[in-house]
Amino acid sequence: VTHLCCWAHARREFFDAQQNDRAKAELALTFIKKLYEVEAHCREKNLSSEDRKAYRLDKALPVLDAFSNWLKENYVQVLPKSAIGKAMAYTMTRWEELTNYLMDG
Numbered sequence: 001v002t003h004l005c006c007w008a009h010a011r012r013e014f015f016d017a018q019q020n021d022r023a024k025a026e027l028a029l030t031f032i033k034k035l036y037e038v039e040a041h042c043r044e045k046n047l048s049s050e051d052r053k054a055y056r057l058d059k060a061l062p063v064l065d066a067f068s069n070w071l072k073e074n075y076v077q078v079l080p081k082s083a084i085g086k087a088m089a090y091t092m093t094r095w096e097e098l099t100n101y102l103m104d105g
Contacts, residue, residue: 049105
């Protein structure tokens with residue numbers, strides 16, 4: 001059994017944090033939007049499991065790497081109990097479970 005977490009829940013944390021730090025929250029939402037676009041493409045093209053996995057690794061993995069680096073660099077600049085700090089912490093503590101979907105189409 002592979003544990004997965006939901007990007008919609010992580011997205012909601014950043015959506016709610018827009019009132020706290022609009023710039024950081026909107027950048028995080030942009031990363032997540034790109035991930036959603038990858039999945040939309042996979043659905044539209046009705047990709048097989050193998051092709052979906054390959055497409056995710058090609059298109060989503062670089063987005064996830066950039067997002068991860070951005071989270072690590074910027075978390076030290078926010079108050080941990082602020083809305084944006086909580087959104088970032090929520091995402092970082094669930095990172096493995098949020099990215100496990102890459103390994104299976």
